[in-house]
Amino acid sequence: MFGIDRPPNILDDREMRSPDEDEAIVRLADAVAPIGLTVVVPSSSDGEPVVPDAYLRLPDGHTLPLDIKRVSLLSSKELPNFVRNATTPAERSHAVPIVVASRITEDARAGLSRAGWSWLDLRGQLHLSAPGLFVHTNVVPAHDAPRGADPFAGRVGIEVAALMLLDxxxxARIRKLAQEVGRAPSSVSAAVSGMRAAGLVGVDNLPAIPELFWELASAWKPEAVDVAQIPTDDQSVNDALRVNRDDLARSGWALSDTHAAAAYGAPIAARADSPLDFYVQDPRVLRRAAKLLGTARSRADRAATLRAAPLGFVCHHRVGQGGSWPLADPLFVALDLAQDPGRGREVLDLWSPPRGHRRVW
Incomplete structure (x- = not known):
């Protein structure tokens, strides 16, 4: 197998590993060979499981022991449990932990790196971090890895994924989605095809739950600004900023994140005087708000954080709550909570949205 040094009795030792472990070793070997590294598979003569899984041989001849894990998809939702449950046993404590996955979401990659893990995303990215070694590079994608362009590289994919998760x-019906997001059917078709290739949409055109949500959460990065005050009773300012607080029939500002989650009954505390989070219609409203309301001197001084809605639905379909600020749909509140890898993810684990809204996380 290209890139692997095998002892004569390696077939006997392969029986001591699971198929997933053996496949992961082969995948890693194929990925590192073109950059001058070699995976060396140890052998065992006493019938005991091989420890470590493999060694990484560097160009200078030194080797690093590897503890290799194989998963299909790793998102930030699964990451905490994965890292906790994949703790290496004592005899492997000196080994470099590395996960080989068909797909690793962007924020999960960052989380793995922070946790001291190396990783190989079979779509074509490798991160190796160990004493005396640091590699972060593109590699040849595995032949059966998800293909095609990243469906979330552009705004169309984000819009389409959000609409699919709302219902x-x-x-998915291409022409209906195209009409709802105001995009060409060909662009929407390409986005859906990319999601299907990535295993995020099934052959039945239904979204994969919760995988599509967590992939969308990784790409959900709306433009935002912290403002020094929120709109009050000045009608001219409210009109200029299209606030429309009391008119749900029109597009307007939508409360989100912590305060909205608390209003929906999520297990999260929101102090009445803590900063609010709103979606506004578009970047033009965002810039106008920064000018009329002033930008906060620091994050701690903000009265609110405003985010430009990535799609019109966010501000067109708000949920009223009896005289208080209208709420964003629970989906968008959940996407905001998902940006917090700590408390936000814990809240999502315990929160189901109110009746009439599907839990997709």
Missing amino acids: PDKP
Whole structure:
């Protein structure tokens, strides 16, 4: 097998490993060979499991022991449990932990790196970090890895994924989605095809739950600004900023994140005087708000954080709450909570949205 040094009795030792472990070793070997590294598979003569899984031989001849894990998809949702449950046993404590996955979301990659893990995303990215070694590079994608362009590289994919998650029991219809997001059917078709190739949309055109949500959460990075005050009773300012607090029939500002989650009954505390989080219609409103309301001197001084809605639905379809600020749909509140890898993810684990809204996380 290219890139692997095998002892004569390696076939006997392969029986001591699971198929997933053996496959992961082969995948890693194929990925590192073109950059001058070699995976060396140890052998065992006493019938005991091989420890470590493999060695990484560097160009100078030194080797590093590897503890290799194989998963299909790793998102930030699964990351805490993965890292906790994949703790290496005492005899492997000196080994370099590395996960080989068909797909690793962007924020999960960052989380793995922070946790001291190396990783190989079979779509074509490798991160190796160990004493005396640091590699972060593109590699040749595995032949059966998810293909095609990243479906979330552009705004269309984000819009389409959000609409599919808003109604996850209905198959995607290209022309209907294109009409709702105001995009060309060909662009929407390409986005859906990319999601299907990535295993995020099934052959039945239904979204994969919760995988599509967590992939969308990784790409959910709306433009934002911290402002020094929120709109009050000045009608001219409210009109200029299209606030429309009391008119749900029109597009307007939508409360999100912590305060909205608390209003929906999520297990999260929100102090009445803590800063608010709103979605506004578009970047033009965002810039106008920064000018009229002033930008906060620091994050701690902000009265609110405003985010430009990545799609019109966010501000067109708000949920009223009896005279208080209208709420964003629970999906967008959940996407905001998902940006917090600590408390936000814990809240999502315990929160189901109110009746009439599907839990997709």
